[in-house]
Amino acid sequence: xxxxxxxxxxxxxxxxxxxxxxxxxxxxxxxxxxxxxxxxxxxxxxxxxxxxxxxxxxxxxxxxxxxxxxxxxxxxxxxxxxxxxxxxxxxxxxxxxxxxxxxxxxxxxxxxxxxxxxxxxxxxxxxxxxxxxxxxxxxxxxxxxxxxxxxxxxxxxxxxxxxxxxxxxxxxxxxxxxxxxxxxxxxxxxxxxxxxxxxxxxxxxxxxxxxxxxxxxxxxxxxxxxxxxxxxxxxxxxxxxxxxxxxxxxxxxxxxxxxxxxxxxxxxxxxxxxxxxxxxxxxxxxxxxx
Amino acid sequence: xxxxxxxxxxxxxxxxxxxxxxxxxxxxxxxxxxxxxxxxxxxxxxxxxxxxxxxxxxxxxxxxxxxxxxxxxxxxxxxxxxxxxxxxxxxxxxxxxxxxxxxxxxxxxxxxxxxxxxxxxxxxxxxxxxxxxxxxxxxxxxxxxxxxxxxxxxxxxxxxxxxxxxxxxxxxxxxxxxxxxxxxxxxxxxxxxxxxxxxxxxxxxxxxxxxxxxxxxxxxxxxxxxxxxxxxxxxxxxxxxxxxxxxxxxxxxxxxxxxxxxxxxxxxxxxxxxxxxxxxxxxxxxxxxxxxxxxxxxxxxxxxxxxxxxxxxxxxxxxxxxxxxxxxxxxxxxxxxxxxxxxxxxxxxxxxxxxxxxxxxxxxxxxxxxxxxxxxxxxxxxxxxxxxxxxxxxxxxxxxxxxxxxxxxxxxxxxxxxxxxxxxxxxxxxxxxxx
Numbered sequence: 119x120x121x122x123x124x125x126x127x128x129x130x131x132x133x134x135x136x137x138x139x140x141x142x143x144x145x146x147x148x149x150x151x152x153x154x155x156x157x158x159x160x161x162x163x164x165x166x167x168x169x170x171x172x173x174x175x176x177x178x179x180x181x182x183x184x185x186x187x188x189x190x191x192x193x194x195x196x197x198x199x200x201x202x203x204x205x206x207x208x209x210x211x212x213x214x215x216x217x218x219x220x221x222x223x224x225x226x227x228x229x230x231x232x233x234x235x236x237x238x239x240x241x242x243x244x245x246x247x248x249x250x251x252x253x254x255x256x257x258x259x260x261x262x263x264x265x266x267x268x269x270x271x272x273x274x275x276x277x278x279x280x281x282x283x284x285x286x287x288x289x290x291x292x293x294x295x296x297x298x299x300x301x302x303x304x305x306x307x308x309x310x311x312x313x314x315x316x317x318x319x320x321x322x323x324x325x326x327x328x329x330x331x332x333x334x335x336x337x338x339x340x341x342x343x344x345x346x347x348x349x350x351x352x353x354x355x356x357x358x359x360x361x362x363x364x365x366x367x368x369x370x371x372x373x374x375x376x377x378x379x380x381x382x383x384x385x386x387x388x389x390x391x392x393x394x395x396x397x398x399x400x401x402x403x404x405x406x407x408x
Numbered sequence: 409x410x411x412x413x414x415x416x417x418x419x420x421x422x423x424x425x426x427x428x429x430x431x432x433x434x435x436x437x438x439x440x441x442x443x444x445x446x447x448x449x450x451x452x453x454x455x456x457x458x459x460x461x462x463x464x465x466x467x468x469x470x471x472x473x474x475x476x477x478x479x480x481x482x483x484x485x486x487x488x489x490x491x492x493x494x495x496x497x498x499x500x501x502x503x504x505x506x507x508x509x510x511x512x513x514x515x516x517x518x519x520x521x522x523x524x525x526x527x528x529x530x531x532x533x534x535x536x537x538x539x540x541x542x543x544x545x546x547x548x549x550x551x552x553x554x555x556x557x558x559x560x561x562x563x564x565x566x567x568x569x570x571x572x573x574x575x576x577x578x579x580x581x582x583x584x585x586x587x588x589x590x591x592x593x594x595x596x597x598x599x600x601x602x603x604x605x606x607x608x609x610x611x612x613x614x615x616x617x618x619x620x621x622x623x624x625x626x627x628x629x630x631x632x633x634x635x636x637x638x639x640x641x642x643x644x645x646x647x648x649x650x651x652x653x654x655x656x657x658x659x660x661x662x663x664x665x666x667x668x669x670x671x672x673x674x675x676x677x678x679x680x681x682x683x684x685x686x687x688x689x690x691x692x693x694x695x696x697x698x699x700x701x702x703x704x705x706x707x708x709x710x711x712x713x714x715x716x717x718x719x720x721x722x723x724x725x726x727x728x729x730x731x732x733x734x735x736x737x738x739x740x741x742x743x744x745x746x747x748x749x750x751x752x753x754x755x756x757x758x759x760x761x762x763x764x765x766x767x768x769x770x771x772x773x774x775x776x777x778x779x780x781x782x783x784x785x786x787x788x789x790x791x792x793x794x795x796x797x798x799x800x801x802x803x804x805x806x807x808x809x810x811x812x813x814x815x816x817x818x819x820x821x822x823x824x825x826x827x828x829x830x831x832x833x834x835x836x837x838x839x840x841x842x843x
Contacts, residue, residue: 188614
């Protein structure tokens with residue numbers, strides 16, 4: 119039974135992930151249409167977390183493939199267990215059998231994330247994280263898998279999918295993806311959440327937090343995002359920052375606690391200098407109100 | 409607003425509307441939508457709550473868009489289209505009495521402002537509304553071809569500074585004369601091209617390939633070989649990382665203001681092509697033309713004879729629009745091994761913001777973007793031309809190209825620019841402030 123968009127949104131909410139309508143609808147379509155979803159957006163807006171939560175909501179396994187430059191089909195699909203194969207060859211030799219018999223059997227096959235995902239008895243959630251870091255060749259290879267849902271192992275034959283995984287690809291746009299991949303996927307652009315949404319996220323993620331502090335932190339982060347920073351803080355930074363303040367037993371934001379925890383939200387020296395006047399204003403405002 | 413209102417009477421009517429809507433996105437904005445996408449959009453309708461406009465919009469957006477810049481256009485079109493009840497282009501204004509809008513939505517769920525809008529001037533009808541906005545918006549697609557050439561050439565001649573040369577290089581639009589560029593010192597240019605190629609160290613590819621000698625054991629092939637020798641790995645096979653050979657994308661400014669420099673750079677493009685087969689050459693003036701086949705067909709050492717390049721040579725300059733068109737339409741030619749060389753003086757009549765957008769796009773997909781400017785060779789040069797100022801934050805280097813000696817120094821300068829790239833990025837950029 120596939121949940122309706124509203125139910126999906128509620129289920130996400132119950133797990134501490136606040137989604138907008140558009141993302142919930144897109145995730146609903148991933149399950150319903152069986153198409154992959156390409157999630158793009160700035161770093162730290164919860165793209166990866168969306169896939170994790172989806173797996174949790176659907177009660178299936180999450181299989182994650184982290185992409186990197188130079189990722190090839192071998193490490194994404196399957197690998198042969200060479201050490202075992204070599205031992206097998208030696209043993210066969212000692213017994214006087216034909217050496218290559220059964221050398222490329224399933225016992226020697228080590229499935230990697232993509233093969234694992236299509237061999238799950240129940241549709242898993244396959245997270246292909248930061249696809250923009252892989253190269254064009256890998257992207258082309260992935261297209262084939264997403265279209266045919268089968269994998270060819272030259273020595274073994276074609277392995278058809280047992281179940282079709284729910285595929286979520288994420289990208290930080292460090293490289294432009296091919297139009298072919300874009301066409302094959304549903305698309306959703308994840309933006310920074312609104313102030314109210316972010317407050318809701320902080321409150322649901324950090325149940326122990328004082329509401330005044332949560333409000334001040336989200337306000338401050340929103341003020342920071344308006345600045346031309348080198349690395350704009352994402353939701354992850356907001357949560358880190360709030361958690362840092364909670365662990366320091368701060369119940370509101372002041373100049374001192376702000377200074378002590380600034381590294382949780384601004385991670386470049388230039389950004390800290392650039393944001394200093396804004397943050398002073400934030401602290402003064404908070405103090406005036408507190 | 410009718411966020412929860414019905415958008416169509418029956419599912420069949422809605423399906424027809426969605427199909428029309430998809431066609432409109434493809435026609436007006438060049439969205440990549442084929443029958444497959446339309447089918448998916450129709451299937452998506454069955455999965456969402458059709459009574460909720462937001463769910464419908466979310467579903468169609470997920471299926472029909474493919475990039476962040478398309479999202480905004482989609483929302484604009486969606487709102488216009490479904491507010492108007494999905495009628496593609498109402499032929500006649502509806503026959504409604506001249507009364508103010510009703511207070512509550514009518515049974516069709518149309519928003520209350522519908523009668524007002526449709527009674528007004530035909531230009532303000534919702535169907536028409538998005539078009540001018542999309543056209544003037546830098547985020548929109550390029551205006552039609554005519555818009556690029558609509559007779560702005562006359563005032564652009566004022567800024568060109570080499571009237572004598574102009575007569576030779578500029579066939580000047582209407583004459584349809586062929587362009588002839590003298591062979592010049594081919595040997596020298598070839599040396600400059602070699603220097604440039606050598607200077608571009610792109611390092612090694614990250615992906616491992618089977619090589620005779622490599623850094624990593626290729627277990628798979630080694631084992632395959634060992635099966636023949638009873639499990640003894642007698643022959644070792646290797647994997648390694650091959651060198652990345654640079655590709656070049658040359659974009660020549662063929663406008664009148666470039667004068668003699670344009671011809672020199674064209675010959676340099678030819679020399680570069682003779683040294684590396686992986687060269688693409690484009691020229692632009694008011695329009696954009698791919699010169700690669702012409703350069704490829706030219707005999708080395710002979711004067712370069714090109715047919716009339718029309719709006720790509722000898723006219724005014726529209727850097728931004730043409731670079732943007734290059735970045736969008738020829739995106740397949742730019743990958744991470746591609747070095748983009750833009751040869752232009754930066755004297756532009758178009759919108760400098762477009763230059764910035766195009767270069768940001770190109771830089772993100774290429775190994776580097778280098779701007780060669782003949783003006784930069786003059787002593788005391790400052791990058792204050794509007795196009796250059798807008799481009800500067802997105803360039804890896806801005807280098808002079810005043811003559812053959814500058815082209816010879818290109819490799820060396822590029823290497824130096826690479827070394828200081830980190831420092832250049834860290835310092836506050838005057839170009840960014842000005843633009």
